[in-house]
Amino acid sequence: MRADAVAAAVCASTASASCFWLLARRGATRRGTMLRAAPAWPVLVAAAATGGASVAGSPYAAALVAAAPAAAICASTDWEVGLIFDDVTATALCAILVVEAVRGEMLAALAGSALVVALLGSLRAVTRGTGLGLGDVKFGAIAGASLGVLDGVASIGLAFVLAGCYGAVLLAMRRAGRGSIVRFGPFLAAGLLCVGIHPCFR
Secondary structure, eight states, X not given: OOHHHHHHHHHHHHHHHHHHHHHHHHHHHHXXXXXXXXOSHHHHHHHHHHHHHHHHTXXXXXXXXXXXXXXXXXXXXXXXXXXXXXXXXHHHHHHHHHHHXXXXXXXXXXXXXXXXXXXXXXXXXXXXXXXXXXXXXXXXXXXXXXXXXXXXXXXXXXXXHHHHHHHHHHHHTXXXXXXXXXXXXXXXXXXXXXHHHOGGGX
């Protein structure tokens, strides 16, 4: 991809991250929760992911302009306060669907979103809400819409692998017990970005 196109994608992703952060702040205020000052790392992650996908020629590069910053912000807020805000996920989903409609991939985006949400919703029902939060389920709509059916599911599988490895490390270091809670949002975001950027994860 041409350098100017990559630069444009990175700039758009950076701007999107700032907008999503403001939406997260609004969502936190509505929930009576305070977020710290905006961290720099979600913006850097979003820019790197979007640029990497563009350079690698990923078929998801366009969708990641919205999905990557939203994922990074969701990871940040989930890690900080344990919440993924509807303001962010709903806005990101709408933006991704617009992009996919322009690309002629609307049906694939809707199918992926529905399947991943159904999968995560089923897991939440089975665990009675102890394994996954409702925000995690809603995040699945972003993953499915941006990556489609197969790769959307692959991103969720990778998220579970990463979360399992993290939990195992904590247990080995005796920094967590078997009943400890692990925020799943950062791993959902990591799964989406890895699958979206590079073909080796697909």
